[in-house]
Each structure stands twice: as structure tokens, then as C-alpha cells.
Amino acid sequence: MAYRRVAIVGAGITKFVRRAQETGKELAFQAAKMALDSCGLTMKDIECVSLGTAPDAFDGVHMKGEYLSDGSGGWRKPYMRHFVGGGTGVFAPIHGWFHVASGMFDTCLVVCSEKMSSCHPHPQGAFKTIFDHTTEQPLNPTLIWIFALEMNRYMQTYGITKEEIALVSVKNKKNAMDHPSAQLPMEITVEDVLNSEVLAWPVNRLDISPASDGAAAIVLASEHVAKRITDKPVWIDGVGWNLDTAYWATRDLAYPRYVEKAARMAYEMAGIKEPQKEIEIAEPYDPFDYKELHHMEGLLLADRGKAVEMLLDGKTQRDGDRPMCPSGGALGVGNPIAATGLMKVIEIFLQLRGEAGKRQVPGNPRCGLAQAWGDLMQVGTVVVLRR
Amino acid sequence: MELEKFELGATHYKESDLKEGKLLSLPWTPNLKYAWDNGVAIGRYLTELKEGRIIARKCNKCRRIMLPPRMFCELCWRPTDEWVYVQDTGRVNTFSICYVNWDASRIKKGEKPHLPAVIEIDGASPGMGILHLLGEVKPEDIKIGMRVQAVWKKPEEREGAITDILYFKPVRG
Numbered sequence: 348m349a350y351r352r353v354a355i356v357g358a359g360i361t362k363f364v365r366r367a368q369e370t371g372k373e374l375a376f377q378a379a380k381m382a383l384d385s386c387g388l389t390m391k392d393i394e395c396v397s398l399g400t401a402p403d404a405f406d407g408v409h410m411k412g413e414y415l416s417d418g419s420g421g422w423r424k425p426y427m428r429h430f431v432g433g434g435t436g437v438f439a440p441i442h443g444w445f446h447v448a449s450g451m452f453d454t455c456l457v458v459c460s461e462k463m464s465s466c467h468p469h470p471q472g473a474f475k476t477i478f479d480h481t482t483e484q485p486l487n488p489t490l491i492w493i494f495a496l497e498m499n500r501y502m503q504t505y506g507i508t509k510e511e512i513a514l515v516s517v518k519n520k521k522n523a524m525d526h527p528s529a530q531l532p533m534e535i536t537v538e539d540v541l542n543s544e545v546l547a548w549p550v551n552r553l554d555i556s557p558a559s560d561g562a563a564a565i566v567l568a569s570e571h572v573a574k575r576i577t578d579k580p581v582w583i584d585g586v587g588w589n590l591d592t593a594y595w596a597t598r599d600l601a602y603p604r605y606v607e608k609a610a611r612m613a614y615e616m617a618g619i620k621e622p623q624k625e626i627e628i629a630e631p632y633d634p635f636d637y638k639e640l641h642h643m644e645g646l647l648l649a650d651r652g653k654a655v656e657m658l659l660d661g662k663t664q665r666d667g668d669r670p671m672c673p674s675g676g677a678l679g680v681g682n683p684i685a686a687t688g689l690m691k692v693i694e695i696f697l698q699l700r701g702e703a704g705k706r707q708v709p710g711n712p713r714c715g716l717a718q719a720w721g722d723l724m725q726v727g728t729v730v731v732l733r734r
Numbered sequence: 735m736e737l738e739k740f741e742l743g744a745t746h747y748k749e750s751d752l753k754e755g756k757l758l759s760l761p762w763t764p765n766l767k768y769a770w771d772n773g774v775a776i777g778r779y780l781t782e783l784k785e786g787r788i789i790a791r792k793c794n795k796c797r798r799i800m801l802p803p804r805m806f807c808e809l810c811w812r813p814t815d816e817w818v819y820v821q822d823t824g825r826v827n828t829f830s831i832c833y834v835n836w837d838a839s840r841i842k843k844g845e846k847p848h849l850p851a852v853i854e855i856d857g858a859s860p861g862m863g864i865l866h867l868l869g870e871v872k873p874e875d876i877k878i879g880m881r882v883q884a885v886w887k888k889p890e891e892r893e894g895a896i897t898d899i900l901y902f903k904p905v906r907g
């Protein structure tokens with residue numbers, strides 16, 4: 348099928364913080380304004396708006412898309428909100444891509460905004476309603492259960508240790524020290540992770556990304572418009588998304604099939620035959636440290652059970668052969684759910700343009716990938732970017 | 735564009751700022767109550783739990799025996815065909831030892847940790863796990879692959895809920 352080429356031409360992001368004084372609308376406005384400023388456009392140049400934001404329960408605002416529309420520039424424009432939990436931040440640019448690739452619009456502003464701090468004392472309580480109301484909620488689950496259960500199964504299947512997995516957290520929190528938006532930049536050791544509070548074994552506190560407030564935005568343009576706006580467009584060459592069954596306890600928890608299916612869709616569109624060779628840099632979704640490894644395997648960037656070897660060999664460091672989460676990821680930059688995925692897309696955009704500052708990976712990468720994951724740990728969203 | 739060259743906004747405040755009233759905010763506790771319909775499949779599942787039995791549903795096309803039971807097979811996308819009783823024994827697929835309550839509060843000193851597990855029920859298709867809890871076991875003795883059996887509430891205390899099974903305990907063999 349023939350699609351029009353779609354480029355990212357501008358980006359904006361707020362700081363990611365634990366509690367922001369600004370409302371979700373104000374955060375959305377800040378990121379969107381910066382994205383427009385970064386490429387010299389104004390809202391008049393924007394033909395449609397795609398908004399990503401995660402559960403309404405965080406903000407206690409039902410139909411949050413409508414609530415956030417004015418800060419996002421969606422006023423009297425074709426505007427649509429979508430939501431696939433943690434996968435939202437990479438689905439938002441995919442959603443924007445539909446609009447431009449289809450030929451319907453030449454420009455699209457993609458905005459992701461999240462405030463987790465409105466829910467007191469902690470948004471964790473809001474997560475309970477993710478579980479099946481009849482067969483699971485009466486057991487008083489916390490969301491950490493499913494990650495702990497999945498992490499334990501992943502460790503057991505491949506003989507991976509907690510020490511090894513903790514290295515992901517060490518790497519990403521250190522990478523975040525060079526990200527100006529970062530909420531949890533830290534120089535820590537494996538021992539620090541292992542000695543941090545055990546929340547739900549095998550998950551310790553420092554295995555987990557923080558709850559955050561923040562927003563991110565990008566500007567998409569069709570080929571002929573993009574070339575007028577910038578001489579450094581970054582092309583969205585492949586998109587993929589996939590949703591697995593909500594009967595999560597019946598799945599193979601050691602391997603994310605839904606990520607693989609999304610990745611294969613994106614690779615086929617981008618003409619990628621050997622992802623391990625062709626994807627030079629990636630931002631796999633890392634709300635928990637083991638998820639970076641789990642997702643590298645689902646993305647076919649590592650063989651099953653072997654992502655940990657790339658980590659131990661230093662290949663996934665920023666100066667390694669295959670940098671993973673050079674931004675600092677959700678673990679280091681923070682995790683304002685929907686905004687996190689778009690932060691990852693922005694990082695690849697900046698890296699491919701050679702504009703990542705202190706975070707810049709060596710080797711002038713030409714092809715990168717961002718991925719996010721969410722819902723009841725069942726969705727994979729992937730974009731492949733090239734300069 | 736380099737991010738360093740932009741003013742990135744978002745003003746952080748401390749939780750104590752809120753508690754001490756340094757920030758104006760409006761708290762509200764939602765008062766929403768739900769009564770969920772059980773539906774056909776889960777209705778029967780719960781009725782059987784009240785009788786101390788676990789029932790599954792079979793799809794004659796993919797031949798899967800599915801838990802929790804469903805009236806349609808999500809794989810074949812067609813109606814399922816028959817009810818099948820399965821065992822109340824199974825195998826631990828994975829587990830956690832959890833010190834956090836559902837609302838992110840911590841368990842109190844001296845309280846036992848929660849022991850959630852995915853349990854593959856005997857008689858259902860391989861890999862067909864359900865979420866439940868483990869009991870009568872020391873956390874350090876739990877192993878993946880361990881065989882377990884349901885510990886039921888007394889018949890007169892059962893109410894047709896997943897909690898009619900109190901937890902699963904280890905069994906030999």
C-alpha cells in the first residue's frame with residue numbers, strides 16, 4: 348500500500364517531576380509550544396492534533412482528552428485522543444502518522460500529557476481497577492504484582508539474576524544525568540538496587556521508574572512540507588502496534604509476543620530484514636529494569652534470553668555498539684505514562700539529528716527505534732525512525 | 735535543537751508543601767459504587783466455586799480448556815462448546831513475595847507478606863493460569879513448578895466469589 352512519507356520536524360518536552368504545580372493542560376501547552384517554536388511554526392500551521400494521555404483515574408477527570416484539548420492546541424481542529432496505557436506515548440505518533448501518511452493532512456501536532464500526582468496519596472490505588480473486577484480484584488492486587496510475577500518468570504526461564512537485571516537501572520539512571528528533563532538522575536550501584544526496599548520480590552524500589560508529571564510533543568509533516576520546514580527531517584519509516592489477550596495469566600510471561608508482532612509490522616514497513624544489524628540505537632520501554640531486556644528480545648534486537656549478555660558486555664551503554672535508552676529511560680528521566688513513550692521518540696529524533704548534546708551516542712546512527720508497552724501488560728507500540 | 739537550550743518548565747513541589755497548605759488545591763474523594771454483572775461464563779464459574787468445584791470452558795476447534803471460562807474463544811473467535819470440570823490442584827507458574835498493599839501502603843510489622851502467584855490448574859490446557867494467592871508455606875520455600883492445591887472456605891461461608899478459595903497450599907508429588 349502506498350503511504351505518504353511522514354517526518355518529525357520539531358519536538359518539545361517539559362521537565363519530568365514527581366509533583367507539578369502546573370495542571371495537565373499547562374504542561375501540555377508548554378511541551379506543544381516548545382515543539383512549535385523548535386521548528387519555527389505556529390498553531391496556524393497545524394492542521395490536526397493527536398493527543399495521548401493515560402488513565403482518566405490519575406487525574407480524576409473523566410474524558411481527559413476533552414479536558415486537555417485546549418492546552419494541546421486542539422481547539423476547533425480535527426482532534427482525537429487515544430489511550431493504550433503505557434503504550435500511549437508511542438501510539439500517539441503512530442496515530443499522528445495515520446493522519447499525515449493518509450494524505451488527509453500535511454501537519455499534525457502530537458501531544459502527550461500526564462499528571463499522576465493528582466491521585467492521592469499515590470496513583471497505585473487507581474491501578475487496582477485495571478484487574479478483572481470479578482476474578483482478580485477481590486484478591487486485592489497491586490499493579491506491582493504482575494511485574495513481579497513476570498520478572499520472576501523471566502528470570503527463572505533464562506537463569507537471569509537480580510544482580511544482572513539491576514545493571515539496567517544503574518545504566519539508565521546514570522544516562523539520565525545528562526537529560527535536562529530528568530527526574531531521577533542518579534549514580535548508583537547494583538548493591539544500591541538490591542539494598543533498596545523490597546516491594547514485591549523480585550522487585551525492589553530501585554527496579555521501578557518513578558510516578559511523574561510531565562508532557563512531551565512533536566510536530567509531524569508530510570514530505571514536501573517537511574523539506575520546507577527543516578533540512579534535518581527524521582522520517583517515520585515504520586509503525587507497528589499489537590494487543591495481546593487480557594487473560595494475562597494465560598500468556599507466556601517470559602516472552603512478549605505482542606511486542607514481537609508490533610516490531611515485525613514496523614520492520615516490514617521500514618524494509619528492515621535484520622533488526623540486530625540495522626537498528627543502531629533504541630529506546631525500549633523500561634518502566635521496570637527487566638522490561639528493557641524483555642523488550643529487546645520482543646523487538647528482536649536480542650535473541651531470546653540473551654539481552655542480558657549484551658548488557659553485561661557493555662553493548663547497550665551509550666558508547667556501546669547498540670545503545671539502549673541513552674536518554675535515561677523511564678527509570679531515569681521519569682515515567683509520566685503517556686509522555687514517557689513520546690520522550691523516547693524525541694530522544695531518537697535528537698540522536699539521529701546529532702542534537703542530543705551530552706547524551707549523543709557515537710557513530711552517527713542513521714536508524715533507530717522507540718517502543719512502549721502498557722494496558723494490562725498486553726500492548727506493544729513501535730516506531731522505526733531514519734534520518 | 736538541543737534540549738539544553740530550552741526552558742523546560744514544570745515546577746516541582748514537595749508533598750509537605752501540600753500538607754502544610756503552602757499550595758492551594760482542592761481535594762475530592764470520588765463516591766462511585768459499581769455492581770458488575772457476572773455474565774454467563776463467570777456466573778457459572780462463581781456458582782461452581784460455591785460448591786467447591788472449578789469449572790472451565792472448552793473450545794472444540796482449538797481444543798483448549800479455558801480458565802477463567804468464557805463463552806467465546808478469543809483465539810478462534812467463535813462460541814465455545816462445552817463445560818468441563820477441572821481439578822483444584824495445579825502448578826505454580828510464577829510468584830511474588832509482596833510487602834505492599836493494593837493502595838501502595840506497606841504491610842505492618844509482623845504481618846505476613848502477600849503471596850500472589852499464577853497457578854496453572856490441572857485439567858485445563860497447559861499454560862492456562864489464574865491469579866491467586868499462596869498460603870501455608872514459608873516464602874523462602876516457594877518454588878516455580880511447585881504443586882499446589884486449593885484451600886476452600888467452609889461450605890457455609892462460601893459466597894460465590896474467587897475468594898471462596900482462600901489460597902493454594904503446597905502438596906506433595
Ligand SMILES: [Zn+2]
Pocket residue numbers: 793794795796797798807808809810811
Ligand atoms: Zn478456540
